[in-house]
Structures are given as structure tokens and as C-alpha cells.
Amino acid sequence: MAGDFMKKVSVIIPCFNATKWLPKCFMSLVQQTIGIGELELIFVNDASTDDGATWAMLQEFERAFPESIIIIDLQENRRQGGARNEALMYASGEYIAFVDADDWVEPNLYERAYTRARETDADIIQFNHNFYFEQVGVVPTKTEMADEVIVIANDDDRRKMLLSEKITYGCWNKLYRREMVMETGSRYAEHVIYEEPLFVYPLLFAGKVYVTISDRLYVYRQNNMGTMRNDMKAYETLLQHADVQFAVWEFMKQTPHFKTFYDEIKLYFLHTYLYEILDFAKRRDMEIEFKTFEELARRAMAEVDDIAVTSYAGIVAKQVQLYQMIKDGLTEDGLKKYVESI
Amino acid sequence: MYRISIIIPCYNAEKYIDECMQSILKQTSGLENLEIILVDDASTDRTPEILKKYEQEYPENVMLILCEKNGRQGTARNIGLNYATGEYIAFVDADDWIHPDMFKVLQGLLEKTACDVIQFRGQDRKEYEAFKPLNGLKCNLRDVSGVEAKKAMLLNSEIWNEGCWCKIYKKELIDKSGARYAEGMTYEEPLFTYPLKFWANTVCNLDEVLYYHRHHEASVTFGYMKDPRTITEHLDVQLKVLEFMRNTEFYEEYKDEIDFYFLHTFFVEPFYFTKYRNMKLPVTLFEYMCDTVEKYVPDYENNPYFQNEMLKEEKKIMDLIGLAKGLTGTEEQKMIDEVQNGIAV
Numbered sequence: 070m071a072g073d074f075m076k077k078v079s080v081i082i083p084c085f086n087a088t089k090w091l092p093k094c095f096m097s098l099v100q101q102t103i104g105i106g107e108l109e110l111i112f113v114n115d116a117s118t119d120d121g122a123t124w125a126m127l128q129e130f131e132r133a134f135p136e137s138i139i140i141i142d143l144q145e146n147r148r149q150g151g152a153r154n155e156a157l158m159y160a161s162g163e164y165i166a167f168v169d170a171d172d173w174v175e176p177n178l179y180e181r182a183y184t185r186a187r188e189t190d191a192d193i194i195q196f197n198h199n200f201y202f203e204q205v206g207v208v209p210t211k212t213e214m215a216d217e218v219i220v221i222a223n224d225d226d227r228r229k230m231l232l233s234e235k236i237t238y239g240c241w242n243k244l245y246r247r248e249m250v251m252e253t254g255s256r257y258a259e260h261v262i263y264e265e266p267l268f269v270y271p272l273l274f275a276g277k278v279y280v281t282i283s284d285r286l287y288v289y290r291q292n293n294m295g296t297m298r299n300d301m302k303a304y305e306t307l308l309q310h311a312d313v314q315f316a317v318w319e320f321m322k323q324t325p326h327f328k329t330f331y332d333e334i335k336l337y338f339l340h341t342y343l344y345e346i347l348d349f350a351k352r353r354d355m356e357i358e359f360k361t362f363e364e365l366a367r368r369a370m371a372e373v374d375d376i377a378v379t380s381y382a383g384i385v386a387k388q389v390q391l392y393q394m395i396k397d398g399l400t401e402d403g404l405k406k407y408v409e410s411i
Numbered sequence: 412m413y414r415i416s417i418i419i420p421c422y423n424a425e426k427y428i429d430e431c432m433q434s435i436l437k438q439t440s441g442l443e444n445l446e447i448i449l450v451d452d453a454s455t456d457r458t459p460e461i462l463k464k465y466e467q468e469y470p471e472n473v474m475l476i477l478c479e480k481n482g483r484q485g486t487a488r489n490i491g492l493n494y495a496t497g498e499y500i501a502f503v504d505a506d507d508w509i510h511p512d513m514f515k516v517l518q519g520l521l522e523k524t525a526c527d528v529i530q531f532r533g534q535d536r537k538e539y540e541a542f543k544p545l546n547g548l549k550c551n552l553r554d555v556s557g558v559e560a561k562k563a564m565l566l567n568s569e570i571w572n573e574g575c576w577c578k579i580y581k582k583e584l585i586d587k588s589g590a591r592y593a594e595g596m597t598y599e600e601p602l603f604t605y606p607l608k609f610w611a612n613t614v615c616n617l618d619e620v621l622y623y624h625r626h627h628e629a630s631v632t633f634g635y636m637k638d639p640r641t642i643t644e645h646l647d648v649q650l651k652v653l654e655f656m657r658n659t660e661f662y663e664e665y666k667d668e669i670d671f672y673f674l675h676t677f678f679v680e681p682f683y684f685t686k687y688r689n690m691k692l693p694v695t696l697f698e699y700m701c702d703t704v705e706k707y708v709p710d711y712e713n714n715p716y717f718q719n720e721m722l723k724e725e726k727k728i729m730d731l732i733g734l735a736k737g738l739t740g741t742e743e744q745k746m747i748d749e750v751q752n753g754i755a756v
Binding site: 070071072074075076109131132135136138139140141158159160161247248251252254 | 637638639640642643644646647650690691693694695696698699739740741744
């Protein structure tokens with residue numbers, strides 16, 4: 070049967086000037102206890118600017134495991150989101166996973182996650198992770214994750230799951246059933262940071278079974294280089310975050326779920342598009358320009374029915390305070406005071 | 412007058428089934444010789460209740476079969492076939508509708524010709540609207556019992572295409588062949604419609620639109636069309652067709668035609684399908700396709716049909732099997748992508 074040729078997991082690794090840590094990542098993938106034969110590793114060179122060093126390394130990888138590795142060379146830089154999207158077009162495994170080039174994974178990641186996913190018929194399986202700091206080594210994240218199987222039997226089950234936020238919006242701590250991803254058509258935002266929710270969020274509406282396991286199977290390298298830290302200082306990334314969340318909202322609008330789960334989708338949109346901007350900015354000692362935030366608020370108001378009304382006011386009182394302020398008319402002073410209070 | 416069974420597989424059809432049923436119940440031929448077999452494929456909406464009402468209102472003409480498990484259209488139609496008592500069989504999809512004169516016209520033609528199959532035309536419509544009056548009823552009766560005539564028919568979808576609902580079939584033909592739909596998968600029709608061609612002696616082509624197919628806006632970005640299973644299931648069905656035909660008395664005489672049909676649908680068509688839907692053809696799938704062709708049709712390069720000038724693009728695609736040897740997965744993928752890019756849709 071045609072379906073039998075599928076590898077168990079397609080792993081997608083976007084690479085940009087990645088030679089420093091990619092070998093460790095690569096080794097952790099080819100040494101998976103599930104067996105490299107069951108995996109399809111897709112490395113994407115995101116138009117690296119290191120005189121071909123990253124691409125040469127990928128070619129070496131492919132020579133080593135030609136049956137299990139595909140390498141893609143992008144002509145134009147599209148950042149992690151674009152690189153992952155390109156690879157998604159070629160992935161043919163039963164499940165899809167994503168690994169960042171400067172991270173690595175535990176040897177039993179795919180054996181454990183895939184086996185559990187098949188046991189439970191999971192559409193998405195999410196696992197826990199550790200951090201790695203150069204100075205101190207591997208450190209567990211404070212996040213606790215339960216061993217749980219969430220079965221969506223009806224719309225209310227889904228609402229409960231959405232509100233619980235047990236399934237996070239990051240992409241690399243999960244395995245996704247490929248057919249569900251393709252049918253949903255969700256893709257990463259390109260050329261920006263915080264690109265993952267556009268991919269993950271729509272999938273929360275597509276699955277019947279969501280599974281979490283407490284095993285810490287992924288090691289996330291925290292360093293001063295790479296995408297996150299540098300950019301975190303850049304003001305521009307706040308606006309990128311807003312843009313991506315707007316794109317999530319636009320995507321959901323064209324699905325049948327928009328009507329059924331309007332309250333929940335609206336809650337998520339306003340929270341991530343408005344509240345989180347202020348929250349992120351404050352944590353990084355940045356201040357968002359009043360005119361900019363005013364524009365975001367105006368856009369949000371134009372999109373939703375009544376910005377200050379939500380059936381979930383009880384659990385988002387702080388946010389509702391902001392939305393009410395916006396509805397009544399935002400002032401620079403009012404916004405300043407609000408930000409101080411969060 | 413012939414007794415005609417109309418088989419309608421129904422799955423979550425509450426929105427459109429009434430328009431479908433009304434178009435059948437209001438046939439100008441009257442219902443006397445019509446047997447409507449409704450097969451509910453374990454719907455989860457109000458379809459079963461709606462169908463029960465029709466069965467209650469028309470007990471002489473409507474038979475309702477309720478499936479406990481969902482088996483998809485192929486299974487549902489096969490179940491209908493097992494219960495059908497008509498001398499001729501027609502298939503209608505639950506969200507489509509038919510011309511009010513359809514069975515009057517078909518009965519008339521069957522009276523005159525008693526042919527094995529009548530193929531008529533259908534039209535895509537976005538929604539239910541008034542149909543045009545028929546004009547002239549131009550029809551063409553062909554004798555396809557001879558080898559040359561049959562070979563000509565096999566490659567001409569104008570005479571006999573792979574769809575199931577623009578035709579009416581003599582039940583005897585279906586019984587002789589043992590043909591049935593593929594079960595549990597999409598693109599299930601060829602396993603039923605293709606083998607029948609070989610047992611048929613007479614085909615009548617009616618150049619008239621009698622069937623209206625409801626066109627659903629398929630999204631470009633998502634939806635079932637992007638589901639990779641639509642490709643893998645298509646492959647599975649085409650392999651089943653080949654295996655079915657190889658077990659018949661016809662394979663000896665029609666080997667080139669049967670092999671060509673397989674190579675075209677199994678190996679060439681996926682390139683077009685994926686291109687049309689903005690999908691890539693992954694190298695792992697491509698390798699499965701190559702391996703299967705080499706296993707089942709090792710002499711594919713000698714098939715005379717690919718020598719035809721008109722099929723240059725198809726030949727180019729078939730040549731990939733040989734060209735792929737010795738290449739890495741990445742190189743193969745590049746080659747596939749290049750060929751796919753070159754296809755005009």
C-alpha cells in the first residue's frame with residue numbers, strides 16, 4: 070500500500086549559519102533509539118551567509134545517511150518560519166517534528182513520543198524540555214507537564230482545552246500528525262520572529278486527541294547569540310508578534326471554527342495582540358509608542374464585535390480592564406498607568 | 412420499461428439531500444419502475460431522520476439501509492449494489508440533483524437499444540437552479556465487442572470515463588464482471604467503472620446534460636484536497652485496478668492498454684494532481700511509485716502508447732524512473748520538482 074512507505078517521523082531542521090552547534094544536533098538525531106531508518110530528516114539551509122559552510126555541512130550529513138536525509142538549499146533567506154514551510158512541502162512521514170539547529174534532543178525522544186502517539190491515536194503529542202546554559206549545563210525548565218490524554222468529543226471539550234492552554238503555542242515540543250497539518254493548511258509566518266503560533270494555533274481546532282507527556286526530551290540552548298536574545302532587544306519584534314497574531318486571527322476567520330469558537334478565538338486574539346505587547350515590552354524595559362499601540366487598538370476594535378465584552382471576564386479581569394479603557398477612549402496617560410499596574 | 416435501481420450513498424447530507432430526492436421523486440417518468448436505495452453511511456447529523464421520512468412516505472419505491480460504521484462512498488455503494496433488484500443501475504450523489512426527464516429519456520433509449528451502458532453528460536453547478544430543456548437527444552450507439560473497437564473505447568473518455576454517476580449500467584454487466592467500488596478510500600470509482608468496459612458489448616453516448624453536480628468551493632489553502640491521503644489512496648486504487656484486470660481473461664489481449672492505463676494513472680497523474688493543488692511530490696512517495704512500476708510493469712519502457720507524440724510530457728515523466736537511479740534523495744527531489752514546475756496547468 071502506498072501509505073506503508075511513510076517514515077514514522079519527519080524531522081525538520083531550519084539552519085542559518087549553524088555550523089557551531091549543528092553537529093551536536095545532528096548526532097542526537099541520527100543516534101535516535103527509534104532507528105535512523107524510521108526517520109526522515111529534512112535540513113533546510115536558509116540562505117546562510119557563511120561562505121557555504123552550513124550548506125557543505127548539510128551535504129556531508131546527507132552523504133552519511135542518504136536514505137534518511139533530505140537537504141534543501143533556499144536561495145532567499147526566509148527565517149525559521151519560511152525554512153520550515155519549505156520543508157513541510159516535502160515531508161512525508163506519519164508525524165512531523167521540528168528541531169532548531171542549535172538545540173539537541175534526548176536519544177529516546179522519537180521512540181517515546183511516537184510510541185505514545187500511536188498508543189493514544191494522538192493528533193498532537195507534546196513533551197517537556199530542559200534548558201542548556203553554557204555556564205551551568207542542563208537545567209530543567211520550571212514548566213511542569215502532566216501525563217495526560219485530552220480527547221475532544223464535543224465543542225465544549227475543545228473550549229476547555231483551549232482555555233487550559235495545556236497545549237502551548239511553541240512548535241518544537243511536539244509531534245504532529247502530518248495528514249492533519251496538511252488538511253488544516255497551517256503554515257509558519259515568514260521573515261519574522263514569533264512565527265510559531267500561526268502554525269500551531271489552527272491545529273488546536275483540527276485534532277481529536279491531544280496528548281502530553283512529562284518526559285523532558287528536548288534541550289533548548291539558551292545563549293547570547295542566535296535569534297532570540299539579540300532580537301529581544303529590538304523594538305521591531307514586538308510589532309512582528311502583533312502582526313503574526315493578526316495573521317492567526319485572519320486565518321481562523323476563514324475556517325468553520327470561527328463561528329463555533331468565536332468567544333475563545335476572540336479571547337486569544339485580543340490577549341496576544343494587545344495585552345501581550347504591553348507585557349512583553351515591559352519585561353524587556355521597552356515602551357511601546359502610544360501612537361503605535363493606539364493603531365493596534367483601533368484595528369482590534371474594528372475586527373471584533375464588542376472589545377470589552379467576553380464570557381470569560383472572570384479569568385481575564387486585568388485584560389478586560391485594558392479593553393474597556395480602549396473602548397472608552399485610550400489616552401497616553403491612561404495607557405502609561407495601566408502598564409505600570411501590570 | 413426496465414426496472415431501474417438508483418443507489419445514493421449518504422453521509423452528513425442534511426443540507427442537500429432534499430433537493431436530490433425531490434429531483435428523483437418528481438421524475439416525469441413516474442416512480443413505477445424506479446427503486447431508490449438510500450445508504451446512510453453512519454451520518455452524525457440529521458440525515459438518517461430525513462431519509463427515514465422518505466422511506467415512510469414512499470414505501471413502494473424507497474429502501475433505506477442504515478450503516479453502523481462509516482465506510483465511505485465506495486462501501487456504501489457496494490452495499491446498495493447487494494440489495495439492488497433493478498435490471499439497470501444508476502448512481503446519484505446525495506448533494507447532486509438530476510434533470511426531471513432523466514429517467515424518461517434513459518428508459519426510452521434502453522427500450523430502443525437494450526445497451527449495456529449509457530453515458531450522458533453532467534454539469535457543475537454552484538447551487539440548485541432551473542435546468543435547461545433537452546434538445547434533440549443526440550445519441551451514439553457503439554458496438555464495442557470487437558477488439559479494435561474496444562481498444563479505441565478504452566482510451567477515449569468521451570465514450571466511457573471513470574466517473575460513476577453519469578451512466579446507467581445493465582445489472583447483468585456488473586454481475587458478470589464482479590466489479591465493485593474500492594472501500595474506505597477516495598477516488599474509489601475506477602475500480603468499478605474501468606473493468607466494466609471489458610465485458611460491455613454496446614455503449615450508448617448521449618450528448619445531453621442530465622446530471623447536475625454540486626460544485627463545492629474547494630479552498631486553495633486547505634481542505635481535503637490538500638490531504639496527502641488523496642494521493643496515496645488514488646495510488647492504492649489504481650494498483651487494485653491493475654491487479655483486478657490481471658486476474659481476468661482480458662489481460663492477454665489488452666495487456667498494452669491495461670498497462671498503459673495503469674502507468675498513466677498511477678505514475679503520471681500524481682505529478683499533475685500535486686501540481687494543481689500546489690503540493691510537492693515527496694521523494695519517498697516517488698520512490699514507492701518507481702518501485703511499484705518496476706515490480707508490476709517491468710517492461711514499461713516498451714509500452715507502445717508512450718511513443719505517441721501527443722504524450723511527450725507523459726513520457727518525460729515515465730523516464731524519471733530510469734533517471735532517478737543512482738541519485739541521492741535530494742537530487743531526486745530536485746528532479747521531480749523541475750519536472751513538476753514544467754507542467755502547465
